Amino acid sequence: MNNEVQVMPSTVSIIDSVNLNQLANTMTKIGQMQSVIQKTLRQNHDFGVVPGTKKPTLLKPGAEKILMLLGLRSEFEIVDSTRDFENGFFQYQVRCRLYKNEMLITEGLGACNTRESKYKKLDPFTIDNTILKMAKKRALVDATLLVSSLSDIFTQDLEDMDLNGTNIDESSKQTYTDTSGTISKAQAKRMFAIAQGSVDTVKEIIGKYGYTSSEDVKKTDYNKICEEIESKLKDDFEGTPLS
Known part of the structure; x- marks a missing residue:
């Protein structure tokens, strides 16, 4: 039995292996990219601003636009789901993977279920597809924030905030409005x-x-x-x- 303790490399040794000039150039490019993205995205379409929050909220159209700018494509996988037709409970957990050509760059996770406050008053049997799409959207935004180093600029805490004041089943375009x-x-x-x-x-x-x-x-x-x-x-x- 091998009882030897493996010592992880120190922070100093890691830094010593880094090309600081190349690192400085990379940080400059990240800053330039963030600036371009901020100038390109549109408020209330690509991102939302909610008073009292520290950061704007990145929305699905904004995430898709960022991925186009970076030349990335997305793939989705349902990693867990529940479709309980007897009790009317539906939930999905989705993984979004981002690729540059065939190279995996990063991935994000998103989840949604019919017991969330914005959905629990609706007929769960008619919004099954909406729940799946919301989980996919959350995973997409999560992955986009990671790959574009935008977590210090945008948040996804409210990425699905109700910008239209209604909940919409995107598959049927049926609008549920409570007046x-x-x-x-x-x-x-x-x-x-x-x-x-x-x-x-x-x-x-x-x-x-x-x-x-x-x-x-x-x-x-x-x-x-x-x-x-x-x-x-x-x-x-x-x-x-x-x-």
């Missing part, structure tokens, strides 16, 4: 995202409808308020003189 009661937290966040984080703009528009807080906004007024916020921002932008 009873007040808006959800996700819908309130979307209002601020549309307003590009301007609290004053949101307060001004909801004030027209007699609200003093976004928590009091009724779902029946929600779409009209979002449209007014969008319209106001467009008018403000067009009325701003170019420097």
Whole structure:
């Protein structure tokens, strides 16, 4: 029996083996790539901005655009799943692998299930495909953030935030809309995202409808308020003189 203890190389020995000039060039290229990506992606389409969060949230269109810029392709694998038709519970865990030609670069993981807060009030038997697609999307965003060194710029904590205020079964394009009661937290966040984080703009528009807080906004007024916020921002932008 071999009782010898293997000693791992020290940090100094690892650093000694690194070409610092090459490392500096690589870090410069990473910074340049991050700058290009930030200038290329569009807010509320490729990424979302939620007031109170430290980083913008990378969305699926943004992740796909980044992979195109890097010349990478994605492959997906379902690593675990549950399809319980008796009790109406569906869950998927998906792995996304990113390749450069035939070389595996990195991989990401994503999961989704019908008991999540945004899905638990819906008919689970009609959103099976939506749950799978959401797990794939989360895995894709996870892998993209890893491969592009963008974790210090974007987060994926809210990568599936409700930018449309509804939940959509992408396979059938059926929209599930609940118009009873007040808006959800996700819908309130979307209002601020549309307003590009301007609290004053949101307060001004909801004030027209007699609200003093976004928590009091009724779902029946929600779409009209979002449209007014969008319209106001467009008018403000067009009325701003170019420097």
